[in-house]
Amino acid sequence: MKMTATKLMQRSLLGLKDLSRDEIEAILDRAAYWESRPNKIEPVLQGKFVANMFFENSTRTRFSFEMAEKRLGAEVLNFTAAASSVQKGESIYDTVRTLESMGIDAGVIRLKPIGVLAELAESVRVPLINAGDGNNEHPTQALLDLYTMRKHFGRLDGLHVAIVGDVLHSRVARSNLWALHKFGAKVSFCAPPNMQAPELDAPYVSFDEALRADVVMMLRVQLERHESGMLKSAEEYREHYGLTAERAGRLAPHAIIMHPAPVNRNVEIDDELVEHPQSKIFTQMEHGVPIRMAVIERAIL
Template identity: 75%
Template sequence: MMGAVKTRTANHFIGLKGVSAPEIKGILDRADFWENHPDKVTNRLKGTFVSNLFFENSTRTRFSFEMAEKRLGAEVLNFSAAESSVQKGESIYDTVRTLESMGIDAGVIRLKPVGLLAELAEKISVPLINAGDGNNEHPTQALLDLYTMRSHFGELKGLTVSIIGDILHSRVARSNLWALREMGATVKFCAPANMQAPELSAYAPYVSMEEALQADVVMMLRVQLERHEKGMISSAEEYRAKYGLTMNRLEQMPAHAIIMHPAPVNRNVELDDELVEHARSKIFTQIHNGVPIRMAVIERTLS
């Protein structure tokens, strides 16, 4: 089972590190099937109960998963930590175990603590799908990114992808790194010194902003503006000046290169406002592609 950690009876989907190229291609191909499916809603997972377990807020990712689940015909239970007993001190494990006991067939889970998802996978029997865990991985985001690139360029092998921004805290950068390398693409990183993850330099070199622009795909990462309070960035304006994709920098990119961003975008910080919906931007295409990708992942995890 793709990207699965087999524990007890479950096939969890918790990351892309170590997932083979044929498995990734299978997911992308199945997403293509669902994108072109004539019926918006199918009975593929009729009678299946899927819970979205979001212990960290993300309206966009949860809506994308919910759309995917409903298009597959599943019954959806949405769970938000802000409205739950987790706020009263109940552990994340107890909450997931409780829903498992009630009879859910799978859980889509998003949480902040690093390493906790792998621990849960050892103890929970129903399949868990990673919707973002700490700064570890965000596998469905990377898959929709790869799907967007493949749809545009025809294939992934041979592409050069630059990922620019806060690599240190980015689960998107990590999942993209593992998957893109497996599919034969080259990855370059560009980040301020205090936002670099040194352990990843063996897999992708850190380059200057000028060199990063020389790529087939320029992927900007969202800046967590709250890090400004902790001194990681001096100001949004200075970050844009040094690491933002501006209209001037667009002119330095190859004519065929595309712009990507996991969204939501801080307009005029990591990306100039005019570039968000520019002809070369794939940001809203990425969001669109999230639904068929997540349909493919949910279906395959439960099959």
């Protein structure tokens, strides 16, 4: 039986900007359930087919989704644009519609163009999960970030989260900002002037002030921006906006370090801090699987 358009949108996860606090909490709570389950495989989605459609590379995110899907017992189809007919001119729309016509039950999609995902969601009749679209949103990354913070601190309201780095191009910063505000958390940004996004509703602070936050979230800097002149050098970026061992020494004892990964070691964060006692970077990755299990289950059941 085909889902109604309303039901389809309720089960899709296109972003967190328009998701309510209650809906986000329900996903976090369900992820906690999945994290507590002792069995590697809980086949609640046996006989269901999920397509991972990655029109932009991200091995880490795709593996996390694939692990989540397989733990739920789903059949998984992996589609990557580099080895596909999209390179020959077939549109993203045609590719998604083709997989839909083959009988998938849900699609996980990552793509560069902004706005395309919303159009696709209105055109296809299967739930879609956003695995990152341009510099718009990355909802499952923000969900696993919130989950990590909530698990560590026991709450989200009242926390001060400082997000440091290339805010302008960051879908992670946007999804976290919009979600954290729903929970009464304070969000501040710290970024080079040419990497700021003034349209976002958060103040910009100095690095010294950012270090006083409960959570210091470092963003990955695209080193290729050096070629365009936006980034003078990796060394200069580290000097002004990298979390060095010296800066980390000024963090409050209760504060945690986060990063969406992959990490450019010794650029946005010093090598020795990646697995520092206050770092939650690998913990975030662990939480990605139960979060994505909750999101995929929500889409199909």
